[in-house]
Amino acid sequence: MERLWAPWRLQYVTKEKQGGCIFCEKPQLGDDLAAHIVHRGAHAYVMLNAFPYNNGHLMVAPFAHISALEELPSETIHEMMDLAQQCTRALKFDFHPDGFNVGFNLGAAAGAGIKDHLHLHLVPRWLGDTNFMPVIADVRVIPQSLDRSYDQLVEAFARLQSGE
Numbered sequence: 001m002e003r004l005w006a007p008w009r010l011q012y013v014t015k016e017k018q019g020g021c022i023f024c025e026k027p028q029l030g031d032d033l034a035a036h037i038v039h040r041g042a043h044a045y046v047m048l049n050a051f052p053y054n055n056g057h058l059m060v061a062p063f064a065h066i067s068a069l070e071e072l073p074s075e076t077i078h079e080m081m082d083l084a085q086q087c088t089r090a091l092k093f094d095f096h097p098d099g100f101n102v103g104f105n106l107g108a109a110a111g112a113g114i115k116d117h118l119h120l121h122l123v124p125r126w127l128g129d130t131n132f133m134p135v136i137a138d139v140r141v142i143p144q145s146l147d148r149s150y151d152q153l154v155e156a157f158a159r160l161q162s163g164e
Helices: 007-014 022-028 074-094 132-137 146-162
Strands: 037-040 044-048 058-062 099-104 120-125
Touching: 022 037, 022 044, 037 074, 037 146, 044 074, 044 146, 058 074, 074 099, 074 120, 074 146
Parallel strands: none
Antiparallel strands: 037 044, 044 058, 058 120, 099 120
């Protein structure tokens, strides 16, 4: 059996959980750079994952605090999928991935770190993007800061909106 080994996530898994919901709180900060929100829609928004599996790891979340996929209003799920398409386009502009992992982790048993507010993960992938560092050194190499990823993605979404 193969295993997905992600030791860099241990900091996230073992840290003491704060009260509240980051997917509700981040959009209300009033500072999208600090919140790493790269794009806002009417019903949902796009945010960088603070504990990414790969450079450019994005999440699409509804503004509404909803945990069950079947409870999402149709306009919200449609917008989330439209945003997922925009995310893949934006990531292709500057990050040039060879592929993507896209999906929901619904519930704690499915791996949801935040189970009460559903969100869609988009993880850009490159051929050979796994290497010896996580295995030998217990370290994940993310070659770009979240702030630089934020800048690139905000620019890419702006180009998408302008029709480039």
